[in-house]
Amino acid sequence: xxxxxxxxxxxxxxxxxxxxxxxxxxxxxxxxxxxxxxxxxxxxxxxxxxxxxxxxxxxxxxxxxxxxxxxxxxxxxxxxxxxxxxxxxxxxxxxxxxxxxxxxxxxxxxxxxxxxxxxxxxxxxxxxxxxxxxxxxxxxxxxxxxxxxxxxxxxxxxxxxxxxxxxxxxxxxxxxxxxxxxxxxxxxxxxxxxxxxxxxxxxxxxxxxxxxxxxxxxxxxxxxxxxxxxxxxxxxxxxxxxxxxxxxxxxxxxxxxxxxxxxxxxxxxxxxxxxxxxxxxxxxxxxxxxxxxxxxxxxxxxxxxxxxxxxxxxxxxxxxxxxxxxxxxxxxxxxxxxxxxxxxxxxxxxxxxxxxxxxxxxxxxxxxxxxxxxxxxxxxxxxxxxxxxxxxxxxxxxxxxxxxxxxxxxxxxxxxxxx
Numbered sequence: 268x269x270x271x272x273x274x275x276x277x278x279x280x281x282x283x284x285x286x287x288x289x290x291x292x293x294x295x296x297x298x299x300x301x302x303x304x305x306x307x308x309x310x311x312x313x314x315x316x317x318x319x320x321x322x323x324x325x326x327x328x329x330x331x332x333x334x335x336x337x338x339x340x341x342x343x344x345x346x347x348x349x350x351x352x353x354x355x356x357x358x359x360x361x362x363x364x365x366x367x368x369x370x371x372x373x374x375x376x377x378x379x380x381x382x383x384x385x386x387x388x389x390x391x392x393x394x395x396x397x398x399x400x401x402x403x404x405x406x407x408x409x410x411x412x413x414x415x416x417x418x419x420x421x422x423x424x425x426x427x428x429x430x431x432x433x434x435x436x437x438x439x440x441x442x443x444x445x446x447x448x449x450x451x452x453x454x455x456x457x458x459x460x461x462x463x464x465x466x467x468x469x470x471x472x473x474x475x476x477x478x479x480x481x482x483x484x485x486x487x488x489x490x491x492x493x494x495x496x497x498x499x500x501x502x503x504x505x506x507x508x509x510x511x512x513x514x515x516x517x518x519x520x521x522x523x524x525x526x527x528x529x530x531x532x533x534x535x536x537x538x539x540x541x542x543x544x545x546x547x548x549x550x551x552x553x554x555x556x557x558x559x560x561x562x563x564x565x566x567x568x569x570x571x572x573x574x575x576x577x578x579x580x581x582x583x584x585x586x587x588x589x590x591x592x593x594x595x596x597x598x599x600x601x602x603x604x605x606x607x608x609x610x611x612x613x614x615x616x617x618x619x620x621x622x623x624x625x626x627x628x629x630x631x632x633x634x635x636x637x638x639x640x641x642x643x644x645x646x647x648x649x650x651x652x653x654x655x656x657x658x659x660x661x662x663x664x665x666x667x668x669x670x671x672x673x674x675x676x677x678x679x680x681x682x683x684x685x686x
Contacts, residue, residue: 375429381409384665384680386648387440391419391665392447393653394466396427400654403447403466404665406680407436414439416454418469421656421667424677428469430454430462446484446492451506453492455481461494463506473509477502485521493517538573538580546597549604550575554627556609558602567591568599568613572630582630586613586623605652608633608670612659618645622659624673634673638666642683 376382384406391404402419406429413432420427433443433456442457451472452464459480463473479498487493487503493516494502503514537545537557544562548555555575560566572581587594598614609627614620618640624633641662649660657668664680 375426376408377410379410381681382679383407383409383663384660385414385436385663386660388414388444389446390649390660391651391653391658392445393651394418394447394452395654396420396467400656401427402651402653402656402658403445403452404658405443405445408432409681412436414443416443416445416452416464416469418466419658419665419667419679421654421658421676424667424679426679430464430469430471433457441482442480444481444484446486448486448492448506449490453484453494453504453506455484455494459496461504463504463509473507475502475504475509475511477511483521485517487514487517493521495521538571538578540571540580540583543569543571543583545571546599547602549602549609551604551606551627554604556602556604556625556627558599558611560597560599561585565591566596567594568597568611570599570602570609570611570625570630572609572625572627581628584625584630584632586611587615587621588623588635589615601647601650603650603652603657605670608652608657610650610652610657610670612647612650620645620647622650622657622668622673624657624670633671636668636673636675638675639684642685 384404386405388405391402394401394403396418400421402421404417404419406415406417406426407413408415411432412435414434414436415429415431416433417429418427419425430452433439433454438457442455442459444455446453447466450466452466454462454464455477456462457480459477461475461477461481462471463475464470465472477494477496478500479496481494482497483495485493490506492504492506493514494504495516496502501514501516502511504511537548540559542561542563543559544566545557545559547559548557550556553575555573557571557573559569559571561569568586569583570586571583573579574581586599593615595614595616598620599611602609602611604627607626609625611623611625612620613623615637620638620640621635622638623635625631626633638659638661644662646662647659651658651660652670655670657670657673659666659668661678661680662682664678664682666678667676668674669676
């Protein structure tokens with residue numbers, strides 16, 4: 268374009284802010300400026316390279332071990348004026364160091380389907396299947412965008428059976444919940460139905476119709492589950508017959524996760540430990556463990572054991588095994604207590620996660636395992652100890668550890684790990 272600025276190059280007078288008929292004309296000397304034709308548009312081709320796939324994998328969920336990293340989405344802000352190209356890609360490969368690949372079985376999911384572990388419906392719950400410890404949880408199948416309830420075989424980090432589909436993620440986000448009660452799994456869906464599922468086979472054996480969608484479930488006896496619905500009604504469901512009747516929420520065992528962890532955490536209910544600030548408490552019979560941090564000062568993760576009856580402190584432990592300056596303060600938000608085992612988290616560096624196991628009566632450290640680092644967002648949503656296994660809910664996968672040795676057996680779900 269001949270025009271360089273909004274000043275006439277002949278006489279220096281100001282030109283009008285907008286041209287008339289596509290021509291700038293100086294009102295003082297009459298000189299005209301015709302814009303040159305706009306250049307032909309150019310096509311900018313951008314190719315995103317996925318992160319290099321690690322050598323070995325123990326992933327469950329869709330044959331990713333031999334197909335390389337797969338992209339599930341990218342965010343590409345393109346700033347043309349500044350010439351800046353930024354991208355963020357979450358590709359799904361599978362790279363758990365030194366582990367043997369496992370598979371859920373072709374009869375359950377197609378090889379190309381990506382499975383995301385989904386904890387919105389609740390953390391994994393322990394079960395006994397085929398005489399061996401197992402667990403039940405919720406997954407999302409990305410291709411179908413459907414929710415399923417599945418059983419977990421921890422020894423092989425695989426899926427035993429699936430129940431569903433139970434609607435899309437948007438339909439069942441809050442409404443699809445589950446509860447293991449003896450030989451049944453009670454499963455809710457967005458249609459306000461409760462499905463009674465045999466825990467051994469994953470087959471439906473009964474149904475019950477509710478007045479609204481489910482927002483909470485808990486035990487109401489040896490063969491009953493209390494179900495709280497969005498319309499603030501409470502229903503007791505017999506897990507074998509499917510018979511229902513209205514009933515109040517059980518006094519104990521039906522809190523949400525935060526309430527369950529903190530109900531014993533009042534100032535008068537936990538021991539007074541010098542240099543320690545209590546955050547959350549777990550109790551099982553005559554064993555109590557409180558998670559907290561160093562106080563005053565930098566909030567380094569700590570734990571303390573105590574006698575729930577007398578309040579006497581049995582032990583205190585500083586959880587990190589590295590230089591305290593590398594530890595993320597208050598990173599032991601999640602913990603679990605099982606017979607002979609207390610497990611909790613702590614973070615090192617900007618995103619590293621460790622799982623530490625302590626003997627709850629003595630505080631002796633049993634093991635400490637560092638989890639593989641996830642390529643993008645790396646968060647922990649819950650930790651469960653059941654049947655000698657430890658389940659760690661991560662961003663979109665479930666890590667399974669041997670509760671005796673701390674060995675990472677594998678993971679179920681779709682995640683990309685750093686090398």
